[in-house]
Amino acid sequence: MTTRMTTRMTTSEHVIETDGLSRRYGRKLALDRLDLRIPRGRIHAIVGANGAGKSTLFRILLGFLAPSDGEARILGRDSQWLTPEDRGRIGFVNEEHTLPGWMRVSAIADMQRRAYPRWNARAYDEVIGHYRVLPEQKVGQLSRGERAGFNLALALAQSPELLILDEPTLGLDVVAKRAFLESLMYSNAADDCTVIYCSHQMEEIERVADNLIILELGRLMHMSAPEEFCARVSHWVADIPFKGPEPATIPGLLERQRLDGLHHYLVLDQDAAFAEFLRGAGARSIQSMPVSLDRAVNAFLAKNHAAPAAAAA
Ligand SMILES: Nc1ncnc2c1ncn2[C@@H]1O[C@H](COP(=O)(O)OP(=O)(O)OP(=O)(O)O)[C@@H](O)[C@H]1O
Structure with a gap:
């Protein structure tokens, strides 16, 4: 019964x-x-x-x-x-x-x-x-x-x-x-x-x-919710002289790019502590910004990141 x-x-x-x-x-x-x-x-x-x-x-x-x-x-x-x-x-x-x-x-x-x-x-x-x-x-x-x-x-x-x-x-x-x-x-x-x-x-x-x-x-x-997923992914731009940190040491890294001498990082599940990490890697200036759902999902899928599933809604 x-x-x-x-x-x-x-x-x-x-x-x-x-x-x-x-x-x-x-x-x-x-x-x-x-x-x-x-x-x-x-x-x-x-x-x-x-x-x-x-x-x-x-x-x-x-x-x-x-x-x-x-x-x-x-x-x-x-x-x-x-x-x-x-x-x-x-x-x-x-x-x-x-x-x-x-x-x-x-x-x-x-x-x-x-x-x-x-x-x-x-x-x-x-x-x-x-x-x-x-x-x-x-x-x-x-x-x-x-x-x-x-x-x-x-x-x-x-x-x-x-x-x-x-x-x-x-x-x-x-x-x-x-x-x-x-x-x-x-x-x-x-x-x-x-x-x-x-x-x-x-x-x-x-x-x-x-x-x-x-x-x-x-x-x-x-x-x-899609916006919750977007909030997990952030885009950081750092002015780091030379090569920047080794990819394997960058926490939550999904995607990186070097544009006009600046390092761009798309990372998963990082908070303000990520700025500390970049500073420690020699960053002279740091900016963080939100990303579109399109970019967040594509970077996530491209990385084949083994994140655990969030609890069912
Ligand atoms: N009939 C089949 N025989 C052998 N392998 C198959 C068969 N159908 C699917 N697969 C394999 O199973 C996996 C999942 O395929 P599926 O078609 O379910 O993916 P999908 O997410 O729908 O892909 P897409 O977005 O390209 O449509 C793939 O690796 C595919 O090669």
Whole structure:
């Protein structure tokens, strides 16, 4: 009795739960004992370098791939045993925007309306209204941006509890990307569901995400509000004669550069004591400044820094 109650409570709090989730492809470990809890509500961004394991994670969560070890639950269900009803509670849009090119927009929308009992025509109209998509057009005739918008309209009209967007704007130009983000951010339907947004586009993450999840080599490296992550990374500029300190001795070093005779350091988890370190290395002047999310995440990923995961929000 107690166990069942606990299970139910956990499922209402988290849309995604993985415990020791691993996935091997031959000798390659794509997910490495991943423990991830994504709370219900809001927009969660998953970022990671190429090969970090994001697509593998989604494929397991959607039940298309089996774990090698561990467990994955989505909306409280074991991802390997999803029923059609469970799947109806999950919307999924990826970069391929795979819909039959020969079918008309109106025919697909009708088909989806019949397939999903909680079909929300207002949400569909609201999102598709951002695009110049005509009902009589065939999917194959739509531009990439229109196809992305059409997919988003279909996914949101399904009234999903969870919407997974896996690089939805890949290959779109700046105008189409903006249209996609705006139609997502201003959709009332998106307010009612938890969104998981996977992208390499940091400016998109900056605009939409309430929670930033960083994966690296199949492991959880960080999870917090984006601004909290930004606060972990600082940029220091020091006027140090000659070479400056040895990289291996610089605490938290992510990235260093020498520009116009000044030493620039991007460091992780350093406070005022870092100025002391630079002074000790012979710095005559020191300046510190905040960094953008884009720079912070890119430097973090490039460094392959083995920081412990922050506590789940
Ligand atoms: N079918 C497969 N067979 C062998 N190795 C695979 C297979 N699919 C993925 N991998 C490997 O698993 C690792 C994780 O791949 P995955 O596609 O999940 O990463 P990703 O984070 O989605 O990358 P990207 O950002 O480039 O899409 C990679 O090293 C990849 O080479």
